[in-house]
Each structure stands twice: as structure tokens, then as C-alpha cells.
Amino acid sequence: EKEKVLENFRILGSLFEAKPEDFVLTQQTHSVNVRHVGREDRGKGIFRERDYTDVDALMTDEEGVILSAFSADCVPILFYDKGHRAIASCHSGWRGTKGKILRNVVEEMRKHFSSNPADILIAIGPSISKEQYIVSEDLGLSFLEDYPDLGEDSSSPIQRISKDKFQLDLWDLNRRIALDSGIREEHISISGYCTMENPELFFSHRYSQGRRGLQGAFICLQD
Numbered sequence: 001e002k003e004k005v006l007e008n009f010r011i012l013g014s015l016f017e018a019k020p021e022d023f024v025l026t027q028q029t030h031s032v033n034v035r036h037v038g039r040e041d042r043g044k045g046i047f048r049e050r051d052y053t054d055v056d057a058l059m060t061d062e063e064g065v066i067l068s069a070f071s072a073d074c075v076p077i078l079f080y081d082k083g084h085r086a087i088a089s090c091h092s093g094w095r096g097t098k099g100k101i102l103r104n105v106v107e108e109m110r111k112h113f114s115s116n117p118a119d120i121l122i123a124i125g126p127s128i129s130k131e132q133y134i135v136s137e138d139l140g141l142s143f144l145e146d147y148p149d150l151g152e153d154s155s156s157p158i159q160r161i162s163k164d165k166f167q168l169d170l171w172d173l174n175r176r177i178a179l180d181s182g183i184r185e186e187h188i189s190i191s192g193y194c195t196m197e198n199p200e201l202f203f204s205h206r207y208s209q210g211r212r213g214l215q216g217a218f219i220c221l222q223d
Helices: 002-015 094-098 101-113 137-146 170-180
Strands: 034-036 057-060 066-071 075-081 086-092 120-124 134-136 158-160 165-168 188-190 215-219
Touching: 034 101, 057 066, 057 101, 066 075, 066 086, 075 101, 075 170, 075 215, 086 094, 086 101, 086 215, 094 101, 094 137, 094 170, 101 120, 101 170, 120 170, 134 137, 137 158, 137 165, 170 188
Parallel strands: 034 057, 120 188
Antiparallel strands: 057 086, 066 215, 075 086, 075 120, 134 165, 158 165
């Protein structure tokens, strides 16, 4: 219900000492697109129409702009460059992970804000775990094509578990993408909460068979 959603944004906004009009929402389509937003974009997706589509990641270096990412098994990722006072948020499901949206965010932060990847901190939020994320053989093999140095055994984030099924570890795959993008291991934080294994805490698309809401991940620069 719209009023309940707005109340949630009021509660969240108060944690940032802000208001719902300060949020900027993604327009997620499992793309790898990143959009640079600022104070003039505040309220888009809640009180104002978005003038963009196919945006699964947002970034800014302006204070008072609350960036968002939404998920219900996919991976929400938040970025913070303390040195250049810049932030980003992104939504990375299997399509975003395969397309390496995380790498796109780091590259866009480097281009727009002169961010050094070695200075960026990232947080990988609650999402589906490897143990619960079973996918088709075609998808598993397509990921192996992207990571030819990885095997299919239990130590791999792309593990074959039967003749026609794989398990995917989106947490570890995004960790590897972060490392390949120049982010330091010690700057990567992984929540470790599986949305499917904790339905009392999180919405899970797979657990609920599509009857669910959304988690939100948010980040904001403050003075």
C-alpha cells in the first residue's frame, strides 16, 4: 500500500536525518547501467517521475542524496570512497554479476570522481547464498566460460551439483569482480545473510515463489 511504503521511507529518512524527498530510486531491469545523480534528482521514483530507465546502479558525490538499491534474492552492493567523498549503490543479480556491473560502478566512479579503486569500500548485502542458489547447466556453463580458471568442484563459486544443475555463489563472484577491479580484500564486507534461509528477516523471491516485497539498501553522504 502506497501510504505504508511512504511511511517506510519516512522512517528510513529519519535515520539519515533526511526526508522521503531526498531519496533517488533506481529503475532496475537487471542491466549493467550506472547513472550519475545529484541533488536535482532527489525524489525521483517516489514523488517525481524518473527521467531514466534501465538503471541498476546510482552514484553521487553530493551530500544529502540518498541512493537506493532493491532486491529480494539478488545482491545489493554499496560503495564508499572516503578520499573523494563519493558513494554508489547497485543491484546485481545473476545478469548483473555476469555483466560485472560492480566493475562498471568502480570505473564510473574513477572517471567522474577520480576515485582510486584501492580506496573504495564496498558492502555486499543480504541475498541468496550459494547453497540455495541452484541454476541450470546452461547458466552454470556460461559463467564458467567467463571464469576459465575456475573448476566445478565444491571450492568453486560455480559448482556442479548434478548432471544438469549448478550452484552459483554470487557473493564470491562479486568479491572476485571487486578484486579484479582494484578493490582491496580488506575493503570488502559481505553480510553473509541468506535471504532464502531467513524468511522471517528478509523477502525472498524463491522462498515465496514470487509473492514478496523488496529489501532496500541505502547510502548517503552527510556533512
